[in-house]
Amino acid sequence: xxxxxxxxxxxxxxxxxxxxxxxxxxxxxxxxxxxxxxxxxxxxxxxxxxxxxxxxxxxxxxxxxxxxxxxxxxxxxxxxxxxxxxxxxxxxxxxxxxxxxxxxxxxxxxxxxxxxxxxxxxxxxxxxxxxxxxxxxxxxxxxxxxxxxxxxxxxxxxxxxxxxxxxxxxxxxxxxxxxxxxxxxxxxxxxxxxxxxxx
Amino acid sequence: xxxxxxxxxxxxxxxxxxxxxxxxxxxxxxxxxxxxxxxxxxxxxxxxxxxxxxxxxxxxxxxxxxxxxxxxxxxxxxxxxxxxxxxxxxxxxxxxxxxxxxxxxxxxxxxxxxxxxxxxxxxxxxxxxxxxxxxxxxxxxxxxxxxxxxxxxxxxxxxxxxxxxxxxxxxxxxxxxxxxxxxxxxxxxxxxxxxxxxx
Numbered sequence: 001x002x003x004x005x006x007x008x009x010x011x012x013x014x015x016x017x018x019x020x021x022x023x024x025x026x027x028x029x030x031x032x033x034x035x036x037x038x039x040x041x042x043x044x045x046x047x048x049x050x051x052x053x054x055x056x057x058x059x060x061x062x063x064x065x066x067x068x069x070x071x072x073x074x075x076x077x078x079x080x081x082x083x084x085x086x087x088x089x090x091x092x093x094x095x096x097x098x099x100x101x102x103x104x105x106x107x108x109x110x111x112x113x114x115x116x117x118x119x120x121x122x123x124x125x126x127x128x129x130x131x132x133x134x135x136x137x138x139x140x141x142x143x144x145x146x147x148x149x150x151x152x153x154x155x156x157x158x159x160x161x162x163x164x165x166x167x168x169x170x171x172x173x174x175x176x177x178x179x180x181x182x183x184x185x186x187x188x189x190x191x192x193x194x195x196x197x198x199x
Numbered sequence: 200x201x202x203x204x205x206x207x208x209x210x211x212x213x214x215x216x217x218x219x220x221x222x223x224x225x226x227x228x229x230x231x232x233x234x235x236x237x238x239x240x241x242x243x244x245x246x247x248x249x250x251x252x253x254x255x256x257x258x259x260x261x262x263x264x265x266x267x268x269x270x271x272x273x274x275x276x277x278x279x280x281x282x283x284x285x286x287x288x289x290x291x292x293x294x295x296x297x298x299x300x301x302x303x304x305x306x307x308x309x310x311x312x313x314x315x316x317x318x319x320x321x322x323x324x325x326x327x328x329x330x331x332x333x334x335x336x337x338x339x340x341x342x343x344x345x346x347x348x349x350x351x352x353x354x355x356x357x358x359x360x361x362x363x364x365x366x367x368x369x370x371x372x373x374x375x376x377x378x379x380x381x382x383x384x385x386x387x388x389x390x391x392x393x394x395x396x397x398x
Contacts, residue, residue, distance in 0.1 A: 006265055007250035045248035049240060049241060049244035052232055064228075088230070160259075
């Protein structure tokens with residue numbers, strides 16, 4: 001907006017590049033930041049910049065860490081032999097929130113997407129295969145997203161790993177807990193029927 | 200979340216302090232920032248910090264500016280004699296987006312709120328009165344918010360200014376353009392009726 005003070009417009013332009021922040025909220029946030037105590041703004045900017053600089057990829061699984069290896073890989077109490085394969089570090093965080101899973105992770109940093117020119121060599125599949133060759137792994141759990149790219153990625157990896165004689169599983173598709181059947185889409189419902197279990 | 204990498208948690212904690220950003224979106228944004236190219240994160244943090252440092256209050260009207268006086272006060276083509284009184288600098292931006300108003304502004308930086316201990320001396324009313332004493336002003340337009348605090352502030356200022364023999368007006372209350380009468384609340388509708396005009 002031409003009427004916006006230039007430094008505020010600059011803040012807004014940067015914020016609007018973040019996902020889920022539109023022009024209007026970026027503008028609103030920029031005005032808020034302009035009115036914040038300088039110390040608070042310093043803390044915000046420092047957390048962003050220093051936080052980003054401190055983040056690295058775990059050399060074993062590819063998860064975010066501030067050390068050489070991440071807290072999961074470094075944890076002696078976690079079960080070896082089980083690797084849960086996810087697309088992003090934020091999926092590790094989601095899985096960890098569940099508190100049920102005691103195994104290890106492998107982060108692919110992407111999903112196969114021929115449409116966008118992302119092939120097997122563009123995501124961390126090679127690194128996964130290297131781990132399977134060097135670690136003693138009994139099960140690979142494919143927890144990529146239940147969308148087209150995630151399914152394609154899971155199918156691709158499953159084929160490679162089965163050939164190595166290692167057990168491969170895929171997380172269940174079904175109706176989310178707490179949801180209403182009436183609002184479930186047909187594909188989810190069909191997957192839920194397909195995956196039904198004996199009681 | 201205990202499973203979040205510490206620098207990412209630090210980014211999320213800072214973002215969650217901003218208005219309209221909850222814990223979940225803060226977490227999502229922090230993960231996004233962790234995965235952004237360093238240069239982009241540097242630009243974001245720099246815009247925030249340097250933007251905040253560059254912002255000052257216009258010495259005449261109290262609007263945000265990066266100079267001694269703001270772009271509106273510095274503009275020779277704006278009409279003198281008319282001052283639009285608003286609560287926040289962002290209200291100036293909103294008025295300017297309209298492109299209709301050609302006069303000057305005065306930013307109060309707050310509204311009267313006895314409940315929160317905010318009295319006349321806590322907002323820039325004294326500065327407004329000083330301007331009225333030194334500038335040649337024909338009309339003061341009170342454009343504070345149409346809520347309890349905004350109305351109380353408008354009423355308070357109106358009384359002072361009328362006593363100085365200067366014309367005081369209040370922006371119209373009514374049904375928003377493009378809205379549906381059916382969904383207008385009773386007070387707005389009653390104000391719209393009260394403010395009806397001859398056609």
